[in-house]
Every structure is written in structure tokens, then in C-alpha cells.
Amino acid sequence: MARFNTRAAAKPQPTSRVTSTGRVLRTYEGGRGRERDARSELFLLAVSNLVSQRTFYETGADRDDRFARLVRELAVTDPEWTAGLLGWLRGQGNLRTASVVGAAEYVKARLDAGATDGPSNRQVIASVLQRPDEPGELLAYWTALYGRNVPKPVKRGVADAVRRLYHGKSLLKYDTASKGYRFGDILNLVHAAPDPDKPWQGDLFRYALDRRHNPDTAVPPASSTVLTAHRELMALPVEARRAVVTSADGAERLAAAGMTWEALAGWLQGPMDKEAWEAVIPSMGAMALVRNLRNFDEAGVSDEVAARVAARISDPAEVVRSRQFPFRYLAAYQHAPSLRWAYPLEQALGHSLANVPALPGRTLVLVDRSGSMFWSRLSDRSELNRADAAAIFGTALALRAADADLVQFGSDSGRISFRRGESVLKVLERFGDLGGTNTTEAVRRHYRRHDRVLIVTDEQYAPSHHGDPTEQVPAQVPVYTWNLAGYRAGHGPSGQGDRHTFGGLSDAAFRMVPLLEAARDADWPWAA
Structure with missing residues (x-):
């Protein structure tokens, strides 16, 4: 009698990288949880950790300490993976x-x-510095914790980033008096040599040093057109400045001088009215436009200008370039007063969810709407929370799937109705606040021989005499957990045997679902 070489038994069992150790823990709600190995715990924490942000079950300090401890451990034992x-x-x-x-x-x-093994310290420092204000952020963090004796690898990594990132516009935008480390301070500390392929950078560095130490007499170099144009605008009398904004070439002059929307009101020393916004809008980035939709409406920008804004924020290439999380567009939708932004934001949200796959067969999508998901805001500056993020991802999965049941759960659970092709934003309005985290009962109630189950949650489920949520689904049916909080204990096993966990606040890991179902192993995102 054949025991192994049968059609069912010969099915390959793919693996994924977030892996349980086999050790049993308790979730914060008292449910039977599973410990993850150090790499898995760090990955899930890293992709959901907005530093210093308190969550329902952990203080910001506790999360930061856990993050730092895991990084320090794996930096020594597994430097290649940690650098990646x-x-x-x-x-x-x-x-x-x-x-x-x-x-x-x-x-x-x-x-x-x-x-001394693995990627160099210098390379790791340089790899995370991608915006001109980040060299100062890293140095401020280092000196606050470890003193002003900055090691050579840190200095060299920062210097590499400085050569790559510093130019005239970045100096105007980020080298401000509110910063603890000005551009000149950083150059003094790391001794960055100008990039030989940027002949203007030596002049820029000297000017950054001069404006830090001799701001009253510092003169921008002639080699920088943006700095000289900015100096000319700043030299104008206050009473002459609004005429620049209202002139036919006002938008071009502001852009050429690197004038940001944040700086414009201070330069004008007056309100950001219709003319001011319309002059600076052409040079604003896509996400700056999204953040200011309410301001545009309140100032009364014209329909013509609004149409150009709408085209920019809904352009697929702009959405990809901005690399913003989907919930940014939900926040804008909720706070923009005018209906003229609704459809462009809906389009932008759809473009930001481009990686969500169209799953075949029957899919059960469960979205956690418990109190702990509502309690934890995504950041101090955001009114959105993990419950909103979960609803976005769950709804997008359900709308893209061939045949899906979309369920919200907490103390109780219930199906969310939707129509194929319906707006994600409209479906989101049907979600509520459902109290506790009875994940196991939600799975038991709604699983009906689906081909797969996907749970978007913080995994901190309440105990049940029926066991953990994943045990309610037959072993051969895949269960995918999308973790949005990065707590230590998971609500079920992960990594093999059709039980897999992903994490974060972007949609990138959804690409792993069809990969696993094609019986292929799913690697870490940077190695895939």
C-alpha cells in the first residue's frame, strides 16, 4: 500500500521566513501563543514599529528597548541578515x-x-540615510545615547551619505535653526570631502559652514543658481514680495529659488491665500499636495488648479514614487472637505495597493476591529489606527479576490457586504468598533471550506477552549496572518505546514501569498 507517493501526500510544503520556535507563550490577552525566533520577532517588530509610539499592550520605551536588543543581538550573530x-x-x-x-x-x-565579519559598519550607516536631514538624525541619536565620541565607521558612513544627499535645495529645506545638528556641524564632525563628480559641492560645503558660523555675512556661491535665486528673493522688501507671487512668472521664480510651501508664509509675512497656494503648488511634491487638500479648499484655489492637483495625486507613477502607505490616502480622504478630491484619492489608494494579488478560489478575510487595534494610533501626527490599516488591506484583498467573504471581528463578528468593483473607501465606511479579540470564535463561525484564510490582526487573541485561531482550519488549508503590531507572541505557528505570518503597514508581502501557493518557498523581502 502506498503511504507517501500519493497525490495528496506528495504535495510540496513550502516554507516562509517568519518562523515559530515551538515554544508556547501567552498572548497579552491570555491566549495560547507561539514564540517566534529572533529574526522573525525583529522583522515583525521593525516593520510595525514607529519609534517611541505606545501601543495598547506595550509602552513606547518597552518596544524601543525590545527593538534595540534584537538588533544588537542579531548584528553580532547574523550581520548579513540584519544589514539586509x-x-x-x-x-x-x-x-x-x-x-x-x-x-x-x-x-x-x-x-x-x-x-569584523559581514557588511561593514560604514556601509550599513550609509544605506539607511536616504534623505538630507537623516545624517543629523543619526548623529543626534548616537550622541544622545553614546556621547560625542563618534566612531570612525559612523563618521565615514555619514560622510558617504552627505556627498550623495547635500545640494542647494536640500540645504534650504533642511538646514534650519530648529535642528540640533546643522549641515555645517555635520561637515565639521565627519569631514566629508566633496564628490569629485560634483564640482559645485565644494562651494556648497563652504557655504554651509559659513552660514552656520557667520550667518550675517555668508554669501551663497555663484555656482549654485538655486541659492543665489533664493538670496535675491530674501533680499526683496516685504511689501514687494506678494507681487512676485501674483506675477506671471511667480511660480517659476519660487521653484527656481527652492521656496517650499512651508517657508512661503514666513517669507510673505502674511496669509497663504489663493494666489500664494497657486504659485507654489506646481513645485510641491505629491504627498505635500495630499496633506494640504483642506488648505487648498479653504483658500479657494481655482478649479483649473485643483484639476492639476487631482491629476498629480492620482497619477500611478507619482504614487509609486512617493512610496507612501495606503492609509495616508485614507487620512486625506477623511479630512478633505471637498468632494472634488474623493475620486483622485480613491484612485491613489488603489495604486498604492498594487501588490495585493487577485487570489483564485474562495477566500475568507478576517479583519481585527478590537479595542487594542483602535487604541494604537499609527503615529502622534495621525488620527488613523491599526484598525483602519487592517480594514484597508482586508478590503483590498476581498475586492481583488475571485470569491471572498469579508468579516470584521472583535468580541463578536459579522460579514461586511461589498460589490465587485466597489470603492475601497466606501466599503471602509461599513466597519465598526467591536471590542475584544475573539479571533478563534470568528474563524470557527465563518470558515466554510474556503481555499484559504487571511487574518489581519495584532494577534493578541483572547483564550478559547477550542484552541488557537489557526487550529480551526484544516491543516491542508493555508492560513495567512498579517501582523500589524509586532508583539512577541503570535496567535499560531508559522513558517511551514500551510501556516504563514507576514507583517508591516505596506502591501509588499502580499506578493508572498501566490508564491507560497505555487509551492515555492517565500524568502525575506530583500532577498526575494
């Missing part, structure tokens, strides 16, 4: 602060341990 995580986190992951903190802790741990 940090570079991806700042790049595709688009998480600035966590990657900067992680790079600093990586280098500190390796210097303390005397480790």
Missing part, C-alpha cells in the same frame, strides 16, 4: 526612524563585540 533588513526597511519599507535607530544599534553592538 535595515537597508530594506529604509528603502522599500519606507520606515525612516526605525532604520536609523537600527543602524546605530547595529554598529554599536559590533564595535562593542569587536566583530
